[in-house]
Amino acid sequence: MKAFAIREQMNGIEEPPGKTWFWELEAGVIFADRCVRCGSCVAACPSNSIGVRADTGLPELVKMCTGCSLCWDFCPRGGLRYEALWPPSTTRADDAPVVSRPDASDPYWKLTGGPPGEGLGAVLERYAARAAPRLPGAQDGGVVTALLLAALDAGDIDGALVTRPSRDRSEPWKGVAHVATSAAEIREAAGSLYNQTMALAELDLSRCDLPERPRVAVVGTPCEIQGIRAMQARRWSTGAHRIDSVVLTIALLCTKSFDYEALTLRELRDKRAIDIDRVGKVDVIGGRLIVEYRDGSVALDEPVRDFHGAALKGCDECADFLGRSADISVGSVGSAQGWSSLLARTRAGLDAVNRARSRLDLRDLDDPEALLRLDRLDKRIALRSLERTFDPDAPLFIDYEEHLRSYEGSSRQPVVLRR
Ligand SMILES: Cc1cc2nc3c(=O)[nH]c(=O)nc-3n(C[C@H](O)[C@H](O)[C@H](O)COP(=O)(O)OP(=O)(O)OC[C@H]3O[C@@H](n4cnc5c(N)ncnc54)[C@H](O)[C@@H]3O)c2cc1C
Ligand code: SF4
Ligand code: SF4
Numbered sequence: 001m002k003a004f005a006i007r008e009q010m011n012g013i014e015e016p017p018g019k020t021w022f023w024e025l026e027a028g029v030i031f032a033d034r035c036v037r038c039g040s041c042v043a044a045c046p047s048n049s050i051g052v053r054a055d056t057g058l059p060e061l062v063k064m065c066t067g068c069s070l071c072w073d074f075c076p077r078g079g080l081r082y083e084a085l086w087p088p089s090t091t092r093a094d095d096a097p098v099v100s101r102p103d104a105s106d107p108y109w110k111l112t113g114g115p116p117g118e119g120l121g122a123v124l125e126r127y128a129a130r131a132a133p134r135l136p137g138a139q140d141g142g143v144v145t146a147l148l149l150a151a152l153d154a155g156d157i158d159g160a161l162v163t164r165p166s167r168d169r170s171e172p173w174k175g176v177a178h179v180a181t182s183a184a185e186i187r188e189a190a191g192s193l194y195n196q197t198m199a200l201a202e203l204d205l206s207r208c209d210l211p212e213r214p215r216v217a218v219v220g221t222p223c224e225i226q227g228i229r230a231m232q233a234r235r236w237s238t239g240a241h242r243i244d245s246v247v248l249t250i251a252l253l254c255t256k257s258f259d260y261e262a263l264t265l266r267e268l269r270d271k272r273a274i275d276i277d278r279v280g281k282v283d284v285i286g287g288r289l290i291v292e293y294r295d296g297s298v299a300l301d302e303p304v305r306d307f308h309g310a311a312l313k314g315c316d317e318c319a320d321f322l323g324r325s326a327d328i329s330v331g332s333v334g335s336a337q338g339w340s341s342l343l344a345r346t347r348a349g350l351d352a353v354n355r356a357r358s359r360l361d362l363r364d365l366d367d368p369e370a371l372l373r374l375d376r377l378d379k380r381i382a383l384r385s386l387e388r389t390f391d392p393d394a395p396l397f398i399d400y401e402e403h404l405r406s407y408e409g410s411s412r413q414p415v416v417l418r419r
Pocket of ligand 3: 036196221222223224254255256257312314315316318319320
């Protein structure tokens with residue numbers, strides 16, 4: 001592979017086999033504009049050598065890289081084969097027909113190298129749900145917030161990694177990851193913010209006021225839950241990012257996320273003259289981006305494809321719309337307005353739903369086929385995008401000279417092992 005030649009140029013010293021350096025993640029994922037800002041690399045690094053760049057929000061090396069390869073291994077656009085984490089699907093008569101996969105010509109096998117995860121994935125119980133009473137600020141049914149509040153009240157969790165609006169007034173409608181430890185903080189985080197936050201980088205429990213052996217829930221996009229699941233599968237307990245404390249994972253259904261500046265500031269504020277300070281709700285639903293002002297008037301209703309340039313390119317490669325590795329998945333698709341689709345996938349997920357039953361209206365999922373249709377579309381897009389990325393004629397890794405040039409004019413230094 002080209003990367004090995006680059007290593008030789010890098011220091012000329014023979015190195016043990018199996019080493020992968022952070023700058024290979026930079027070259028293959030971050031500089032290649034494929035990073036989906038999940039923060040798994042930051043959480044996985046055992047020497048806490050990876051930080052988040054203030055200007056771009058992307059991962060960067062802040063200390064010496066030891067070449068342990070873990071940032072690459074846990075990166076969903078790098079070495080992580082997240083499909084391997086999907087528990088076997090449970091299929092029901094009214095789900096999609098089970099895909100037969102007699103050989104490797106099945107596109108899902110090409111995509112995942114494993115079972116395709118047919119139907120809705122592993123599901124113990126599924127509902128259309130909404131919080132009762134309704135929760136102010138919630139995106140759909142307020143189900144995520146109700147689940148977290150019930151778990152916190154019952155003492156099942158000590159806190160939850162959520163995404164709340166930035167407190168910086170120059171960043172209106174920017175989501176920032178935060179470990180909430182009170183009901184008030186969980187309520188404040190209700191609603192969707194359509195930017196990735198490097199969430200797992202914020203799962204630094206050393207900064208939080210929590211008991212010695214904390215139990216936390218994580219709400220995240222499916223790629224963020226993939227990172228946690230992968231680290232849990234390897235019994236991860238190093239560093240400040242205490243993955244072993246995560247007792248409940250809630251995935252938000254997700255086909256794509258956005259860059260904050262590109263979407264909110266450039267596309268909405270600058271190009272379309274949306275008054276961001278008056279915005280009350282942003283929603284991506286039914287293929288449209290809808291922005292409402294606090295007085296209820298519609299500020300914008302436009303096809304979401306018009307905002308493709310502001311979406312994260314790496315999202316196109318993602319085939320996990322349904323958040324199959326989570327304990328619970330929640331989204332708007334498949335349920336009527338004001339309700340959320342709720343899939344309890346594991347025992348822990350079902351326990352959390354049972355704990356919240358008195359706070360939820362539950363009924364049969366309105367339209368499971370809508371979920372399946374979007375899942376199929378998401379996988380098709382991922383497959384096409386992966387084929388483009390891994391075109392054998394298109395170099396995936398940049399060359400080393402180019403890597404060095406990319407630091408020119410920057411205050412950062414490339415990390416280079418000298419002879
Ligand atoms: C980027 C993104 C894309 C989405 N795409 C789809 C989609 O294609 N189809 C679909 O059906 N649903 C999608 N959703 C989910 C949907 O918007 C709602 O979040 C979901 O229905 C839950 O609504 P609720 O009222 O039950 O949750 P609420 O009670 O409102 O709670 C929402 C929770 O989500 C967390 N949150 C908000 N923004 C983020 C973020 N950026 N990253 C991580 N956590 C966050 C909050 O901390 C809060 O705990 C998406 C959400 C996001 C953030
Ligand atoms: S996709 Fe996630 S793990 Fe990969 S480089 Fe980006 S933040 Fe790190
Ligand atoms: S589309 Fe996939 S990669 Fe992008 S934010 Fe959603 S879950 Fe993450």
